[in-house]
Amino acid sequence: MKTKAILTFTIVLGLITVNNKIMAQNYNFPELPYAYNALEPYIDAQTMEIHYTKHHRAYFDNFVKAAGEAKIDNLTLEDIFSRISIYSPAIRNNGGGYYNHMLFWKVMGPNTGGQPEGDLLKAIDETFGSFDKFKADFETAAKTQFGSGWAWLAVDANGKLFVSQTPNQDNPLMDVAAKRGKPVLGLDVWEHAYYLKYQNRRPEYVANFWNVVNWKKVAELYKAAVK
């Protein structure tokens, strides 16, 4: 009896190890690409720290657990999102939260702002009329998303840019999204993203976002998305 119990225990341990390896290969929790205070004064250090170490971390941990239990942890996030409607709310909410925040950190940075250049600027001008008109569209999407959610700039299947909003942790890669495409810029408008600094003043947070957008990174994502 005792030997059998130990043997079972060993096998279980072995499986967990193998499982962890698979997970570790597929999904990782990337380092924040800058210091917590790097986006001051527009996004405060305390918000960055809680947002990254608590909110984002919890989405990642809960997603890895849910994906493991659903035995889909061999799939990429893009695969999962493309048929998210067949999966559980835990996969949708936490997978979205994991991915959306990764993109969010990536498209911001210290000493950024300004405006895009090259092909991206050309595409923005063509689609929206001008960079300012694009900004106005994007700000409207961010301000009018009632409750928790995100505003997006994304590329559709024809390679055309569009602005959209999604509730909670949904994103344009998901088959449940009203407008589908590849996101190249995302803005978190959950209250946790701005409450410590801006409280109820979401429009101020949204307007300040332009000071920390890393357009070089957005241009890279755009280039990859239109390929």
Added chain:
Amino acid sequence: MKFELPPLKYEAGDLAPQLSAETLEYHHGKHHLAYVNNLNNLLPGSPFEEATLETMIRKAEGGIFNNAAQVWNHTFYFASLSPTGKRTPSGTVAKAIDAEYGSFEGFREAFTKAATTLFGSGWAWLCMKPDGRLLITQESNAGNPIRSGLMPLMTCDVWEHAYYIDYRNRRPDYIKAFWELLDWKVIGERYDEALKK
């Protein structure tokens, strides 16, 4: 009809330390007020110009629904909190809770779970069904159970603005504080009123 912000029946600092004066000042003085103002701006020329909040909750869509429901929900929420209330149910509502959930503890667990697991912004509710029995529901964003024919008895606001200043990401700690501020005298009166309907 022009709506007004109902005053709190306590001072903003009276619910500390569970909820800070700062939280109450923003939550009531900014968020609740903004819903009132938004609604008053949306109503002129709309089909709901003379309607009650309850009618808008039942029939309206979009901005009018969102703001009308948020005015109603916040009034209902703030009225159920008190610095010196009864912290456990008694009388008819206590009996109904025992009948439905086994005990007050059983109810607390079920309601806490509803409030904790609601994803994103929204509200957890205790309602009376048309057959008189109790039901716990979750509503996203401005959602209100009146819209589906239920009678609300109690609610917990789980929008992040309700707790972020005091508890950051720790919603469960906020819900624990909510229980310490909830006045069962108010909930008991609502239950008895709902029974008559």
